[in-house]
Amino acid sequence: MYEQIGRNKRRTFALLFFFVVLVAAVVVALDFVVGFSTFIVPVAILLAIAMAWGSYFYSDRIALAASRAKPADGPEYRRYHNLVEGLCIAAGLPKPRLYVVDDPAPNAFATGRNPKHAALAVTTGLLETMNRVELEGVIAHELAHIKNYDILVGTIAVTAVGTVALIADIGLRFMWFGGGGRSRRDSNAGPLGLVIVIVALALLVLAPFVAQLMQFAMSRKRELLADASGVHLTRYPPGLISALEKLRADQAVVRYANRATAQLWIESPLDRDREHKHTWLNRAFNTHPPLEERIRILKEM
Amino acid sequence: MIVAIVVGVVVLLLVIGVILMYNGLVRFRNRIDNAWSQIDVQLKRRYDLIPNLVETVKGYAAHERSTFEMVTQARANAINAQGPHEQAQAENVLSGALKSLFAVAEAYPDLKANQNFLNLQEELTSTEDRIAYARQFYNDSVLSYNNRIQTFPRSMIAGTFNFEKREYFEGDPEATGPVKVEF
Numbered sequence: 001m002y003e004q005i006g007r008n009k010r011r012t013f014a015l016l017f018f019f020v021v022l023v024a025a026v027v028v029a030l031d032f033v034v035g036f037s038t039f040i041v042p043v044a045i046l047l048a049i050a051m052a053w054g055s056y057f058y059s060d061r062i063a064l065a066a067s068r069a070k071p072a073d074g075p076e077y078r079r080y081h082n083l084v085e086g087l088c089i090a091a092g093l094p095k096p097r098l099y100v101v102d103d104p105a106p107n108a109f110a111t112g113r114n115p116k117h118a119a120l121a122v123t124t125g126l127l128e129t130m131n132r133v134e135l136e137g138v139i140a141h142e143l144a145h146i147k148n149y150d151i152l153v154g155t156i157a158v159t160a161v162g163t164v165a166l167i168a169d170i171g172l173r174f175m176w177f178g179g180g181g182r183s184r185r186d187s188n189a190g191p192l193g194l195v196i197v198i199v200a201l202a203l204l205v206l207a208p209f210v211a212q213l214m215q216f217a218m219s220r221k222r223e224l225l226a227d228a229s230g231v232h233l234t235r236y237p238p239g240l241i242s243a244l245e246k247l248r249a250d251q252a253v254v255r256y257a258n259r260a261t262a263q264l265w266i267e268s269p270l271d272r273d274r275e276h277k278h279t280w281l282n283r284a285f286n287t288h289p290p291l292e293e294r295i296r297i298l299k300e301m
Numbered sequence: 302m303i304v305a306i307v308v309g310v311v312v313l314l315l316v317i318g319v320i321l322m323y324n325g326l327v328r329f330r331n332r333i334d335n336a337w338s339q340i341d342v343q344l345k346r347r348y349d350l351i352p353n354l355v356e357t358v359k360g361y362a363a364h365e366r367s368t369f370e371m372v373t374q375a376r377a378n379a380i381n382a383q384g385p386h387e388q389a390q391a392e393n394v395l396s397g398a399l400k401s402l403f404a405v406a407e408a409y410p411d412l413k414a415n416q417n418f419l420n421l422q423e424e425l426t427s428t429e430d431r432i433a434y435a436r437q438f439y440n441d442s443v444l445s446y447n448n449r450i451q452t453f454p455r456s457m458i459a460g461t462f463n464f465e466k467r468e469y470f471e472g473d474p475e476a477t478g479p480v481k482v483e484f
Contacts, residue, residue: 078420082427089339090434092332092442132426235437 005228012153012225015218019160019211026164026207029200030171044170048162056155060097060119063111067254069099069121080127083136084120087143090233096120096146105252106130109265110142111151118146123254130243137240140230141266148229150222157215164211168204175201212285219287227294228301237298244298248291267291322458329446333467336439340470343431344379344392350428351376351399354421358402361412365405372398399425436470443467 027041072080081098088095096110096118106126112118120142122135130138145151231237247267254269268288288294355369375398379391403422406412413419447466450459458464 075420078423079427082423082430086427086430086434089343089431090437090441092336092438233434 005225005232009225011221012218015214015221016156018214019157022207022211022214023160023163023167025203026167026171029203029207030167032196032200033171033175033204041167044166045163047166048159052155052159052162056113056151059151059155060112060117063109064099064119064121067101067109067121069101069119072098072100072122077127079132080122080135080139083132083139084143087136087140087233091143091147093118093143093147096143100124100127101254103254104128105254105269106247106250107254107265107267107269108138108142109269110145112146113151114149115146120146125250125252129246129250133234133236133239134243134246136234137230137236137243138266140233141226141240142230143233144226144229145222148222148225150226153222154219157218161208161211161215165208168207171204216285216287220289223288224294224297227298231298231301237301241295241298244291244295248295319458322455323462326446326449326455326459326462326464329442329449330464330467333439333442333446336435336442339435340432340439343428343435347395347425347428347432348376348380350421350425354402354418354425357415357418357421358406358412361409361415362405368398368402368405372402374398396429440469443469 030041077098077100080100084098085095093115096112096115097120099119099121101107101121101123103123104125105123106129108120108122108126110118110120120139122138126135126138227240231240234240244267254265265288268286351372355372358365359369372395375391375395379388379395382388382391406418449455450464450466
């Protein structure tokens with residue numbers, strides 16, 4: 001369990017490092033292709049930050065509104081409140097605001113930019129299908145997302161993806177319209193210069209996809225981390241295992257879910273037909289590792 | 302001159318480092334104390350729930366007097382217990398008494414359908430959970446504190462300013478686990 005937590009944290013750092021490398025590579029490529037980057041790069045970074053961090057600051061409100069969550073008031077949610085309060089004591093977290101999504105598909109998500117502004121939502125389907133220990137396992141997983149600042153990590157990933165996409169986009173447009181290729185390096189270089197420009201072009205075209213893939217990879221690592229640190233709270237892996245097995249058996253899909261909030265849910269709220277075809281390509285575009293793999297890892301703890 | 306500046310900067314950095322580490326250790330020590338009081342809060346919550354529970358069960362099963370007395374007595378003993386060891390034992394007895402109270406309730410279908418009883422049962426179950434979680438948080442806090450004061454370089458600060466190693470809460474496994482309430 002402790003090794004799992006440590007390993008997933010290291011992998012997140014490695015991915016963040018690769019993001020920085022990728023952004024740097026794209027900047028260099030841009031410089032080769034267009035011949036100037038001093039103006040584009042700061043603009044791209046600022047734009048990406050503005051877009052991603054606006055959603056970061058209002059992440060809780062946006063996510064809750066998008067999934068049509070209502071506050072979990074009323075006596076029927078007593079158990080839900082009690083379980084969250086207990087686990088918050090174990091985690092040393094303040095109690096998040098609790099919401100319910102009226103949807104028969106069992107699922108749950110956590111949001112909010114830090115533990116003080118955190119909110120947790122479960123579907124009515126989850127409350128109905130899960131018994132006490134299973135519900136506890138799911139809630140612990142979500143609290144782990146809050147404790148690990150996964151909203152922040154996700155926002156950083158989105159910012160990086162946005163930056164890369166913007167730089168690549170601007171660079172290719174300049175190439176196209178602004179008499180592309182005739183940069184200062186190009187004019188005085190031989191065949192080697194041409195090769196460099198082609199490589200740089202290829203990098204600009206491919207970088208946005210690579211960045212996306214890395215974002216998904218990061219999201220999957222954070223899911224495994226949340227599984228491990230959730231179990232660290234309950235000290236009872238069978239609870240989460242049996243909850244995940246129930247989720248696997250249930251094929252329903254959450255109605256008001258979209259790509260943007262997908263990485264916050266305990267399992268992918270989107271169409272999961274794809275997840276059952278285990279080609280690496282399908283896998284690479286998933287925000288969550290396959291349930292079978294998560295169950296297997298939990299069983300080894 | 303340059304040597305003096307370098308020495309001055311190094312000393313300043315060292316002093317700042319010591320202050321930061323000292324404050325960090327104080328924060329971790331306070332967290333342990335807070336975690337300990339959390340356990341008390343949850344134990345008290347359990348004591349407060351028990352009279353209500355006894356009253357509710359009495360309404361349906363008035364002649365099970367010996368069980369009520371056992372629970373009430375165990376509760377009083379737990380409240381008055383002195384020291385962690387005696388406390389753990391008294392809590393253990395109380396948990397056992399509650400078990401037999403719920404076993405009694407099993408024989409009364411009307412009671413089992415009573416909304417108030419069901420609410421109390423849910424509250425009691427989650428309070429048992431919280432006691433366990435509060436103890437777990439206490440132990441986690443002790444672990445991170447002990448790790449800090451025993452690893453270099455904080456071990457030097459801890460030695461100088463007398464930060465002492467804290468003990469884990471090691472209750473009877475029976476007493477730390479939640480009371481199993483099956484219906």
